[in-house]
Amino acid sequence: MQSIPELLERALAHVLASDSLAALEQARVQYLGKSGELTARMKMLASLAPEIKKQFGQAVNTAKGRIEEAIEQRKAALQAGARPSGPSLDITLPGRRRLAGRVHPMTATAEAMKQILIGLGFSYDDYPDIETEYYNFDSLNTPAWHPARDLHDTFYTDGEHVMRTHTTAYQARVMQASGGQVPIRAITTGRCYRKDDIDASHFPIFQQLDAFAVGHNITMSDLRWTLTELAKGLFGPDTKLRFRPSYFPFTTPSAEVDVSCVVCRQKGCALCSRTGWLEVLGSGMMRPEVLRAGGLDPERHQGFAFGIGVDRVTMLRHQINDIRHLYQNEEAFLRQF
Numbered sequence: 254m255q256s257i258p259e260l261l262e263r264a265l266a267h268v269l270a271s272d273s274l275a276a277l278e279q280a281r282v283q284y285l286g287k288s289g290e291l292t293a294r295m296k297m298l299a300s301l302a303p304e305i306k307k308q309f310g311q312a313v314n315t316a317k318g319r320i321e322e323a324i325e326q327r328k329a330a331l332q333a334g335a336r337p338s339g340p341s342l343d344i345t346l347p348g349r350r351r352l353a354g355r356v357h358p359m360t361a362t363a364e365a366m367k368q369i370l371i372g373l374g375f376s377y378d379d380y381p382d383i384e385t386e387y388y389n390f391d392s393l394n395t396p397a398w399h400p401a402r403d404l405h406d407t408f409y410t411d412g413e414h415v416m417r418t419h420t421t422a423y424q425a426r427v428m429q430a431s432g433g434q435v436p437i438r439a440i441t442t443g444r445c446y447r448k449d450d451i452d453a454s455h456f457p458i459f460q461q462l463d464a465f466a467v468g469h470n471i472t473m474s475d476l477r478w479t480l481t482e483l484a485k486g487l488f489g490p491d492t493k494l495r496f497r498p499s500y501f502p503f504t505t506p507s508a509e510v511d512v513s514c515v516v517c518r519q520k521g522c523a524l525c526s527r528t529g530w531l532e533v534l535g536s537g538m539m540r541p542e543v544l545r546a547g548g549l550d551p552e553r554h555q556g557f558a559f560g561i562g563v564d565r566v567t568m569l570r571h572q573i574n575d576i577r578h579l580y581q582n583e584e585a586f587l588r589q590f
């Protein structure tokens with residue numbers, strides 16, 4: 254007859270090799286059933302001498318406990334679909350969450366503007382972040398003495414290249430590429446760079462969308478209609494526009510454009526400083542110098558242009574009070590959108 258440890262070892266191997274609940278039950282009967290091998294050892298207890306009875310009894314009980322435990326574990330594993338002696342799969346572990354990414358609110362805003370303008374017949378393209386001084390300044394009627402060209406305001410990468418200070422720098426490139434063919438309706442968006450402090454409303458990087466249209470008989474009313482469609486698409490159908498005379502080197506006449514406050518609907522609130530209006534963009538009719546730089550004839554062609562801050566519009570749409578949120582990639586902030 255096998256010793257208890259040998260019997261135990263054989264029983265455990267048998268249990269582990271059982272590949273179905275029926276086979277496992279057979280194993281249980283073989284060791285722990287009424288005429289089972291371990292049960293037979295228990296029956297021997299009564300006939301043993303008192304001095305070994307206690308030790309033998311404990312060994313049998315321990316073996317019985319371990320076989321029962323092994324049967325329970327094997328049963329659970331079989332019910333969970335594990336193969337015999339294969340790696341077990343713990344189906345009680347929590348699943349792994351897949352975090353879905355989402356579009357950054359600035360990207361979504363730029364995309365919304367693009368879609369509205371593309372719908373109005375504008376075509377989109379990307380242009381370089383690093384521009385020549387010529388395209389960034391000279392082609393836009395911004396002579397060397399202009400304050401924008403000051404080393405303290407602009408990031409020069411070398412003697413003649415700058416980190417573009419506005420997306421408007423693409424205008425001459427587009428006109429030159431058209432070879433004098435009009436109409437041209439073009440938009441671009443992207444990052445622009447100006448030396449600036451960092452606080453709630455200033456940041457040295459900002460995003461801009463620039464649009465312009467050149468053709469015959471283009472007037473300020475075309476500009477106004479285009480901007481009205483854009484503002485209604487972005488801020489809702491009730492949005493009103495206000496033009497205020499302004500100055501830009503590359504447009505004449507020039508206008509700052511305000512939209513009716515998105516929060517208070519012109520009743521007056523903190524966002525609009527109780528004026529009912531929010532300043533959103535700069536616009537105007539393209540200057541003759543700019544058309545000439547693009548190879549067009551200002552006697553025959555006219556154009557309008559406007560530039561709109563993507564950061565600014567994003568902050569207005571979502572009522573974000575600190576521009577730094579847009580550039581910090583803070584997950585808790587971005588999850589809201």
Ligand SMILES: [Zn+2]
Pocket residue numbers: 514515516517518519520521522523524525526527529530
């Ligand atoms: Zn308001």
